[in-house]
Amino acid sequence: MLQITNVSKDMGEFFLDSVSLEVLDGEYLVIIGPTGAGKTILLETVAGIYEPDSGEIRLDGREITDAPPKDRKICMVYQDYMLFPHLTVEENIGFGLKSKKVPKEEIAEAVRKYATMLNIAHLLHRYPGTLSGGEQQRAAIARAMVMSPRALLLDEPLSALDAKTREILRRELKSLHALTKTTVIHITHNFEEVFDLADRVAIMNQGRIVQIGMPDEIFRRPKDRFVADFVGATNVFRGVSSVDDGIAVIAIDGPQIRAHSAEEGEVYVSVRPEDILISTEPLASPVRNSFPGTIREIVHVGAVVRLTVDAGAEFIVALTRQGFEETGLSVGDPVFIAFKATAAHVFPGGNA
Template structure:
């Protein structure tokens, strides 16, 4: 549906470098990355706001690299809504159709249909200033969708919303995507958006795409140290990997970890905190990595707690408050960490 090949763009001190991506028909594709990674510039280049210095953009097999933005069949929604304050919500949603010369009766019918899908059909007579942030964002998305774009580009659409509204909006976006079948490219730095919405995700760093895959692939098998750290792997260590007696052992200096990889040499490994089991006694399981240690930190973080156990290297685990209380975990107390060989992800340094 969308193919980006060798795309580069230089803007001031920032450079988008050799971006290659494909997005399938009806796919919900999320671009993830920290602030300044180049997500918005990439989106605006796809939309035609910027002309690339190199590379091509193809939509439905048609090269649109030099095509005027209005002729690309692309809809774009920014996080700050950009609604016309002097127009009603109905007029805002129908503005693009009016510019296209669509008959008033047809505009009204289309606006009612899309507003109903987004749950704002009862707000059509209001002006943007009288709506909540979530209602304004629904109106902005309706304005883009009413034009029936081939692809919808969303620039941090949930960032300006409070937590409760953001959670509800994710469910609505998923329902709208399912109902319309519109291909979506959505940029964000919220991991919750990825797991709630994405079919696939691309991670950007300093103007480059460094990994593409399903959410599970990216979060559980990061391709680089940056992706591991950015996606919250936390337990990231450097060591030397060697195959001994048919199994791979990674020497971290203080301890040695067994893993399923066949990579040898200097490596970086990562283990997600939720893969680490903490116990007060040796834990009986099929997991082959188990180390005694001392709890050095217990920090509350909402319904979960972050526990650090020093075993020669510091392991971070995530436990519920109930588990903390049941295990009587506290700083200075002895504990064991246990994890499977398959939980250890290894990549070259």
């Protein structure tokens, strides 16, 4: 539905470098990346606030690269609401429709529809200054949605809210998307929003999209060291891989890890902490990776317990609190860790 092809824009500190992206009709795409990666300028270029230096943007097959924002049927919502303080909530939400000379009855119906969806129908008579942050953001989203946009662009819409309000509004966004099927592109730094909302997630760095895929794929199978570090991957080891009969043997500083991969030479290999089994006895099940070790540290993180095991290299193992209590393990205990070759993800080692 939305096609971005080789779009570049240089604004000095912020820039886009040949960004290409396709967004499907009705998709909820979340974009993450470090500050300065180009996320906001990408959305603003799609919205028509900036004209790209090169490249092409198409919406429903129609080129909109040079089209003014008002002709794009794309609406953008920022984290700071940008409501008109002298207008009521009802007038704010209906502002865009009024400027398009839509009949009053239609405006009132559309305003009531989206205010109800976002649970602010009882606030239509109020002014923005009397609302909480969450209520103001609901009004800003409703103001965009009454325009029936082909794409809704959200620039960190929940980041200025407290944790409880973020959780509630996240659920409301999910419900709104399910009801309207509007195509959404949402920038965030919050991984909970990625897993709760995204059909796909794109990661940006230095003006480029460096990986795109399903949320679980991005977090479990990062394509390079930057992505692995950004999504907080643990148990990332650098080594040298040799492949025999479809199985890569990666010599790291310590044990050798076996994985299903065709990558050879210098590589990284990562294993999710929750994919590693831990026991006081060697595991009877046939797994390709099984190492003896010693528990060096135990850290309680909410409902999860993370154990650092020295098995030649240091592995982080994650257990539920109940699972940990059942093991009775302590620092200094000898243990065995094991994980399948399919749990080891190998990616090129070019990015140190």
